[in-house]
Amino acid sequence: MVKQQLQIKVTLEGIEELYTNHPDYTFLVKFKCINCGEISDKWHDVCESHTFPGRSGKYEVNFCAKCKLCSREGTVDIIAGSNGKYTNDNQGNFAPIVTFECRGFELIDFTPGTGWIAKVEESATIFKNVDLSDKEWVEYDEKSHQSVSVFLLESRFVPVK
Ligand SMILES: [Zn+2]
Numbered sequence: 001m002v003k004q005q006l007q008i009k010v011t012l013e014g015i016e017e018l019y020t021n022h023p024d025y026t027f028l029v030k031f032k033c034i035n036c037g038e039i040s041d042k043w044h045d046v047c048e049s050h051t052f053p054g055r056s057g058k059y060e061v062n063f064c065a066k067c068k069l070c071s072r073e074g075t076v077d078i079i080a081g082s083n084g085k086y087t088n089d090n091q092g093n094f095a096p097i098v099t100f101e102c103r104g105f106e107l108i109d110f111t112p113g114t115g116w117i118a119k120v121e122e123s124a125t126i127f128k129n130v131d132l133s134d135k136e137w138v139e140y141d142e143k144s145h146q147s148v149s150v151f152l153l154e155s156r157f158v159p160v161k
Helices: none
Strands: 002-013 015-020 026-033 044-047 063-066 073-078 095-103 105-111 116-120 126-130 136-141 146-160
Touching (some): 002 015, 002 105, 015 146, 044 063, 044 073, 073 105, 095 105, 105 146, 116 136, 116 146, 126 136
Antiparallel strands (some): 002 095, 002 146, 015 116, 026 044, 063 073, 073 095, 116 126, 136 146
């Protein structure tokens, strides 16, 4: 079992906080099979509110699949309560967004997709369902009369204890 923390580094303009609408947010990830090293060629959905029977059906997990090369089963679980917010204090640095518990797979890539929430610093306006599929988002905040934006620069997985 390996725990991997997803960290992001973004540029925020006029935005105080950026976070996912967990537990309904769908993380799009790619993984590597620890057994044979095969890398998944498509994005897989991992969502905290969707569970499936895990290995031997003994427990519920958020994602379960068989490696298409060696048929070894792997699972990915979102650790409850591990969700974090990216704030404007974090700018220039990586900050944790969520932690996964993986068996048989290692997460290697992430793409942000839709379902983010952005809070405007000046007006406290909340924008829901922010789409970061293009790794950038620009909107006009009527309340504070300014355009606000998010640019996703990078993401990475870091092993944690
Ligand atoms: Zn494999």
